[in-house]
Amino acid sequence: MFFFRYIFFIVAAGAIVSSGFAPSGGGASGPTQSGSAGSGPTPYPLKYPAYFGNRVNLREDNPLTVEGVALGRYLFYEKRLSRNNTVSCSGCHQQARAFTDGRAFSLGFDGVQTRRNSMSLTNLLWVRQFFWDGRVGSLEEQAVVPLTDAHEMGQTLEGSADKLRGDARYRRLFAAAFGGDSEGGQGGKVVTGERIVKALAQFERTLISSDARYDRYIRGDYQLTASERRGLDLFFGSAGCGRCHGGPKIFNETYHNNGLDRVFKDSGRAMVTKMAYDRGRFRSVTLRNVELTAPYMHDGRFGSLPEVIDHYNEHVEASNTLSPSLRDTAQRPIRLGLTAVEKKDLLAFLHTLTDSTFITDPRFSEPKF
Numbered sequence: 351m352f353f354f355r356y357i358f359f360i361v362a363a364g365a366i367v368s369s370g371f372a373p374s375g376g377g378a379s380g381p382t383q384s385g386s387a388g389s390g391p392t393p394y395p396l397k398y399p400a401y402f403g404n405r406v407n408l409r410e411d412n413p414l415t416v417e418g419v420a421l422g423r424y425l426f427y428e429k430r431l432s433r434n435n436t437v438s439c440s441g442c443h444q445q446a447r448a449f450t451d452g453r454a455f456s457l458g459f460d461g462v463q464t465r466r467n468s469m470s471l472t473n474l475l476w477v478r479q480f481f482w483d484g485r486v487g488s489l490e491e492q493a494v495v496p497l498t499d500a501h502e503m504g505q506t507l508e509g510s511a512d513k514l515r516g517d518a519r520y521r522r523l524f525a526a527a528f529g530g531d532s533e534g535g536q537g538g539k540v541v542t543g544e545r546i547v548k549a550l551a552q553f554e555r556t557l558i559s560s561d562a563r564y565d566r567y568i569r570g571d572y573q574l575t576a577s578e579r580r581g582l583d584l585f586f587g588s589a590g591c592g593r594c595h596g597g598p599k600i601f602n603e604t605y606h607n608n609g610l611d612r613v614f615k616d617s618g619r620a621m622v623t624k625m626a627y628d629r630g631r632f633r634s635v636t637l638r639n640v641e642l643t644a645p646y647m648h649d650g651r652f653g654s655l656p657e658v659i660d661h662y663n664e665h666v667e668a669s670n671t672l673s674p675s676l677r678d679t680a681q682r683p684i685r686l687g688l689t690a691v692e693k694k695d696l697l698a699f700l701h702t703l704t705d706s707t708f709i710t711d712p713r714f715s716e717p718k719f
């Protein structure tokens with residue numbers, strides 16, 4: 351991985367971001383005509399390491415701005431976005447746990463459990479298909495799902511906008527981010543469901559984790575311990591983890607059946623594609639901060655990383671759709687045969703993916719009005 355050493359940070363700002371801003375709700379035809387609010391929002395300076403690559407998913411119809419991201423942060427922590435004002439996005443996505451919630455299944459506003467395990471929100475700027483089965487193609491679309499799901503937050507977008515519209519602080523935040531007059535007769539156009547979703551997506555795009563010990567190692571600022579080094583060699587080498595979880599971001603967006611079951615309770619990717627060969631396949635999610643995101647898998651079945659390692663080592667189950675990467679030459683489920691020391695080494699490597707800068711970054715914490 352020596353070639354990553356010479357790589358610096360990319361700061362992507364104005365070029366993509368400043369081009370297309372126009373207040374979307376007010377009916378004015380362009381930014382130059384908005385006499386009232388002064389100069390419009392400021393492009394958000396997005397910073398990430400060059401080794402993450404440039405296949406970022408920014409949208410022309412929702413450029414990142416300082417004001418939009420700030421609003422999104424308030425909304426991410428806003429319980430009034432749920433029907434009985436008890437659940438915010440952060441209820442199921444807590445920063446200290448790399449934006450998961452420590453439960454196998456999460457509880458919605460009415461106490462009903464979600465069907466799947468909450469997912470870590472990290473480096474979403476590079477993700478193109480969201481959820482365990484990849485059924486949604488953008489963060490904007492994704493946010494609508496928990497907001498309006500009957501058991502998660504349980505409120506229409508219009509219902510959410512109505513609640514926030516009564517709050518002058520929100521009217522000002524929305525006006526600053528997307529234009530319009532917060533005190534004028536157009537309150538309905540300043541705070542809208544569409545803008546709620548856009549601001550949330552903007553905030554989520556800034557959740558970049560790139561300061562784990564593994565990153566420092568890639569940048570040449572940290573020397574792996576002997577155990578971590580052996581773990582890295584196993585991960586990318588004979589244990590084969592890197593085939594599905596590889597690359598510096600520790601994910602590649604593909605779907606696999608990793609041998610959890612012979613019979614599938616949740617058919618995974620097949621629910622989207624309706625193809626038999628996708629039964630039991632799920633997205634190979636990022637392993638960044640994996641030390642903090644227990645319990646594991648789409649149904650939270652494993653409580654700890656040693657259990658996960660044991661799964662890959664000796665419990666991979668046979669089925670028609672089991673990944674070829676997890677079969678031996680006779681097509682049987684692999685048995686890695688790791689020694690106790692090798693299991694420890696692999697665990698030590700997984701721990702190098704923990705990014706304490708990310709989970710304590712004040713830009714991602716609950717804001718105060």
Ligand code: HEC
Binds near residue numbers: 438440458469481493
């Ligand atoms: C009741 C718990 C709960 C709440 C509230 C909740 N989420 Fe989630 N979130 C989940 C679960 C569970 C999943 C995985 C669902 C699946 O795959 O079907 C998920 C998945 C996601 C993903 C997909 C990540 C990926 O890598 O594909 C994003 C993004 C996300 N949530 C953002 C949000 C936002 C934004 C909000 C607030 C508007 C929110 N969530 C509210 C439980 C919750």
Ligand code: HEC
Binds near residue numbers: 636
């Ligand atoms: C064939 C591809 C493949 C290989 C090889 C593979 N994984 Fe996975 N991994 C997946 C998929 C797919 C999931 C999600 C499965 C699910 O939830 O149903 C997953 C999930 C995980 C999770 C849980 C993540 C979470 O947030 O819940 C961990 C930890 C993990 N793998 C570690 C490893 C390790 C360590 C290795 C090597 C010993 C490895 N994986 C090898 C595909 C793979």
